[in-house]
Amino acid sequence: MKALEFREVSCRYPGQRENLVEKLSFSIEPGSFHCIIGASGCGKSTLFRMICGLLTPVSGTILRDGAPLSEIERACGYMPQRDMLFPWRTVGENLALPLEVGSALPKAERNARIEEALADVGLAGLADRMPEELSGGMRQRAAFARTMLTGSSLLLLDEPFSALDALTRVSMQEWLLEQWLRHRMTILFITHDVEEALFLSTSVLAVGSTPICSLTEIPVPLPDRRRRSDLVRPELTRLKEGLMGMLRGQVPA
Numbered sequence: 333m334k335a336l337e338f339r340e341v342s343c344r345y346p347g348q349r350e351n352l353v354e355k356l357s358f359s360i361e362p363g364s365f366h367c368i369i370g371a372s373g374c375g376k377s378t379l380f381r382m383i384c385g386l387l388t389p390v391s392g393t394i395l396r397d398g399a400p401l402s403e404i405e406r407a408c409g410y411m412p413q414r415d416m417l418f419p420w421r422t423v424g425e426n427l428a429l430p431l432e433v434g435s436a437l438p439k440a441e442r443n444a445r446i447e448e449a450l451a452d453v454g455l456a457g458l459a460d461r462m463p464e465e466l467s468g469g470m471r472q473r474a475a476f477a478r479t480m481l482t483g484s485s486l487l488l489l490d491e492p493f494s495a496l497d498a499l500t501r502v503s504m505q506e507w508l509l510e511q512w513l514r515h516r517m518t519i520l521f522i523t524h525d526v527e528e529a530l531f532l533s534t535s536v537l538a539v540g541s542t543p544i545c546s547l548t549e550i551p552v553p554l555p556d557r558r559r560r561s562d563l564v565r566p567e568l569t570r571l572k573e574g575l576m577g578m579l580r581g582q583v584p585a
């Protein structure tokens with residue numbers, strides 16, 4: 333069974349005349365890690381909004397684990413482009429949100445899971461801080477920990493590391509890969525960084541046209557457990573150049 337399947341899905345925003353997505357079909361195997369790349373404004377985040385039910389297609393069907401989205405109520409691990417931490421809640425209270433929705437965990441267990449999730453992203457002991465007291469990178473990591481706490485087998489990560497400094501970003505990529513190898517959740521990850529896409533994913537899904545009517549799948553020839561040094565292999569370097577050329581070609585003159 334596919335973790336996710338689009339069948340001839342079309343969509344547009346209210347007030348728009350043209351479809352942004354046009355009869356798009358693709359499917360995702362459970363436990364795979366795909367990065368989505370494509371020019372700014374081509375509709376990548378819109379795909380995520382449809383998958384988590386925030387935007388309804390005008391036609392076509394989206395299935396999760398074989399069931400039409402319209403027939404299931406399932407929380408999605410969605411991390412939007414902006415971190416969306418609630419400023420009036422402490423970091424710990426923000427992380428408690430997915431645990432409050434739908435499950436009645438005893439408070440002690442809830443706090444233990446929050447502490448564990450914070451420690452996992454290098455924010456141990458910061459549960460009582462307010463989001464405004466954190467740096468941009470720390471906020472992003474807190475939002476990431478909150479997404480992990482949804483327990484969803486499908487994670488939708490929209491440029492989660494783009495606001496981080498280069499060093500933190502590299503260590504978060506390695507951390508995410510480790511989490512994926514450990515838990516084998518299905519991950520869709522939007523990025524503009526081709527190197528990040530190649531380091532993380534089993535295959536890259538490239539958006540080639542607007543409206544989006546297909547995704548081009550480009551397998552990454554690396555084992556699941558990989559190292560950053562693998563990226564300098566000649567075949568990876570060629571792939572990187574090819575993907576960058578493709579992205580550059582999409583930027584309007």
Ligand SMILES: Nc1ncnc2c1ncn2[C@@H]1O[C@H](COP(=O)(O)OP(=O)(O)OP(=O)(O)O)[C@@H](O)[C@H]1O
Pocket residue numbers: 345346352370371372373374375376377378379413
């Ligand atoms: N709520 C909305 N109402 C109307 N149009 C929207 C809305 N959100 C996005 N759009 C339009 O839909 C198109 C695709 O937006 P989307 O956010 O999916 O792009 P994107 O590929 O994620 O871009 P980026 O890489 O810059 O994040 C854009 O032209 C945008 O202006």
Ligand SMILES: [Mg+2]
Pocket residue numbers: 376377378413490
């Ligand atoms: Mg976007």
